[in-house]
Amino acid sequence: MRDEIIKHIQSVIPSIPLHLISQGAEAMIFLTDKHPYLPKDIYPRGLSNKSKYVIKYRPRKPYRHPKLDRQITASRTSSEARLLHKLFLLGVKAPKLVAIDAPNGLIWMEFVGYKLPDGKSSSLKNWLWLLEKESTRQNQAALSEEVKNCLLGIGRLIGVLHLNGIVHGDLTSSNIVLADKETHKPSLIDFGLSSYSELPEDRAVDLYVLERALKSTHPVYAEKYSDWILDGYHDVHLEDGKSGARKYADTIARFKEVRMRGRKRTMEG
Amino acid sequence: MQYNILEVSGFPRYKIFASLYKGVRNHREIRKLIASSKVDIDIDFAFLNADNVICLEQLYSALFRCFVDERNGDMKARSIHTEIISDMSPLRNIMEALSKFGIPSKGETSNMIVLKVIESSEPIKKDEVEKIATGLDNLLENENTGGLYVTDANLEDTAKPRTIIKNYKLGNVSEEDKDKLIRLVVDTIQLRGL
Numbered sequence: 001m002r003d004e005i006i007k008h009i010q011s012v013i014p015s016i017p018l019h020l021i022s023q024g025a026e027a028m029i030f031l032t033d034k035h036p037y038l039p040k041d042i043y044p045r046g047l048s049n050k051s052k053y054v055i056k057y058r059p060r061k062p063y064r065h066p067k068l069d070r071q072i073t074a075s076r077t078s079s080e081a082r083l084l085h086k087l088f089l090l091g092v093k094a095p096k097l098v099a100i101d102a103p104n105g106l107i108w109m110e111f112v113g114y115k116l117p118d119g120k121s122s123s124l125k126n127w128l129w130l131l132e133k134e135s136t137r138q139n140q141a142a143l144s145e146e147v148k149n150c151l152l153g154i155g156r157l158i159g160v161l162h163l164n165g166i167v168h169g170d171l172t173s174s175n176i177v178l179a180d181k182e183t184h185k186p187s188l189i190d191f192g193l194s195s196y197s198e199l200p201e202d203r204a205v206d207l208y209v210l211e212r213a214l215k216s217t218h219p220v221y222a223e224k225y226s227d228w229i230l231d232g233y234h235d236v237h238l239e240d241g242k243s244g245a246r247k248y249a250d251t252i253a254r255f256k257e258v259r260m261r262g263r264k265r266t267m268e269g
Numbered sequence: 270m271q272y273n274i275l276e277v278s279g280f281p282r283y284k285i286f287a288s289l290y291k292g293v294r295n296h297r298e299i300r301k302l303i304a305s306s307k308v309d310i311d312i313d314f315a316f317l318n319a320d321n322v323i324c325l326e327q328l329y330s331a332l333f334r335c336f337v338d339e340r341n342g343d344m345k346a347r348s349i350h351t352e353i354i355s356d357m358s359p360l361r362n363i364m365e366a367l368s369k370f371g372i373p374s375k376g377e378t379s380n381m382i383v384l385k386v387i388e389s390s391e392p393i394k395k396d397e398v399e400k401i402a403t404g405l406d407n408l409l410e411n412e413n414t415g416g417l418y419v420t421d422a423n424l425e426d427t428a429k430p431r432t433i434i435k436n437y438k439l440g441n442v443s444e445e446d447k448d449k450l451i452r453l454v455v456d457t458i459q460l461r462g463l
Contacts, residue, residue: 022341031440037277037333042325042421044455046448076463085456096452099333103341 005059012104026076029103030055034213036099036108047096048059048179049111056080056094056192058105074102076192081107083191084168092160093187094178105196112187113177124186125173128218128225142221148228150184155232157188158206163235163240163247166201169193172209175216200247204254205263207233212263270402271418274393275384277329280336285429286385286401287328288416289319289423296379297408300372311404312387315350316356318425319380320394321436323451325419328382330455331356345462359457369436381409381418381423423428 005028010018018030032053034046043050049072058073079101084107087094095109120126131142141147154176161168168175170193179187197203208213210229214222237248272288299316302308317396322328334356338344344354346363358366373379383406384406417423430444439453 015281017280034278037329038326038398039276039278042329044326045324045451076461078460082463083461085460088452088456097456097459099330100463101337101341102463103343 012040020023024085027058030057047110052111054109054111056107070103073105077105078102078109080191083194084109087149090160090164092157093185095189103153112179112189114181122178123174124176124178125217127178128173132218132221143224146184150186151225151228152232154186155229157238159233159236162203163244165196165198167195167197169195170210171206172213200250200254203251207255208258208263270407272413272416273419276402277332277336282388282390283336284387284389285332285454286387286398286408286421288383288405289419290381290383290409290411290416291414291427292378294378301353315353315384317354317380317382318370318373320432321370322382322424323428323433323454324421324424326412326451327454330458334458353384353461359461361462379384392406414459
């Protein structure tokens with residue numbers, strides 16, 4: 001199955017070396033060093049990494065009617081690409097759009113991140129794991145000022161997203177990536193489940209999913225991490241004035257409810 | 270007589286002849302020429318108003334979009350050259366796109382980027398390209414300079430960032446922030462009509 005899919009993508013984009021890095025239910029993520037349309041001697045402007053690109057590919061679903069499948073793929077692909085554009089306009093750190101072939105389910109985007117000292121990619125998860133491993137009773141590397149600032153920044157990032165009526169839909173420490181080696185500036189990735197919503201419920205679930213993800217991947221320090229993220233989230237809302245403060249209050253009230261009952265609402269009476 | 274041959278990596282079966290003409294005096298006549306169907310010379314080109322073009326990445330982005338749509342059977346225009354002009358623009362209406370992004374209708378002189386898509390997987394023969402270039406030099410009247418290479422440096426000379434911001438409806442972007450301007454233009458081209 002997987003080989004067939006890779007064969008198909010290579011027929012759509014021939015002569016592009018692909019390296020599969022992750023596969024989800026909906027899409028496959030490839031890395032490539034070839035820009036989709038620029039020759040080697042021309043570099044794209046305004047991208048942080050000019051020799052590496054991410055290709056997100058939504059394969060065909062053989063169980064769907066071909067016409068419907070094409071429509072669904074095209075609309076999901078283009079809405080994700082439009083969202084990346086929107087985030088760029090808002091100044092939210094996320095991969096920048098490079099190219100799109102919607103009917104074939106393809107998006108090329110900027111590669112965000114770098115290699116950590118242990119050779120792994122710079123997802124928040126990997127970074128924190130590394131620091132947690134280094135941490136001792138005397139030297140709490142995982143609770144350093146660096147980590148604090150990074151997590152405050154992440155909270156702010158999510159806050160800006162929510163203030164603009166966007167929910168990420170799949171916030172985990174793997175979908176947050178450190179973009180810069182020196183500053184540890186965070187970036188959000190994977191907007192495949194994102195949507196526009198003004199409901200406190202959706203924002204609260206976003207926060208709750210992240211809190212749960214942190215608890216399970218970083219059990220020892222999760223509480224501190226969540227607190228910092230929520231601090232950043234709080235600050236950026238207050239800077240937005242009265243309406244931001246109100247939005248924050250609504251979200252947090254709902255967040256507490258969601259914590260009690262879990263992500264899914266009960267369907268009673 | 271200067272020109273380049275562009276290639277879009279994903280579409281090796283196309284070669285694109287490109288040349289930049291500055292100070293063209295007979296652009297209005299060429300408009301008329303294209304409108305009338307009876308011509309015995311080759312005028313099958315994409316004539317782009319150079320005011321709107323800030324860099325090569327923008328051109329390549331539109332070419333890519335055009336070839337993707339062509340392959341997927343999603344072309345809106347009848348010819349590939351009209352499709353390129355409309356892909357350069359954020360506008361859905363082809364006539365509007367042609368008037369803003371095609372051959373300028375105003376001004377005593379105009380700067381134009383001329384493209385010609387040639388279907389060929391092999392490199393094009395020198396004499397064939399020279400023939401195209403000579404034909405263009407005869408068609409477009411400027412100060413005997415003929416066409417120039419389409420390079421980022423040359424495009425920066427002819428681009429009008431203010432016009433670009435207006436035509437691409439980019440709102441309050443600074444003209445100075447070239448990186449941002451280019452990303453927004455490329456995004457617009459990629460997302461047009463989606």
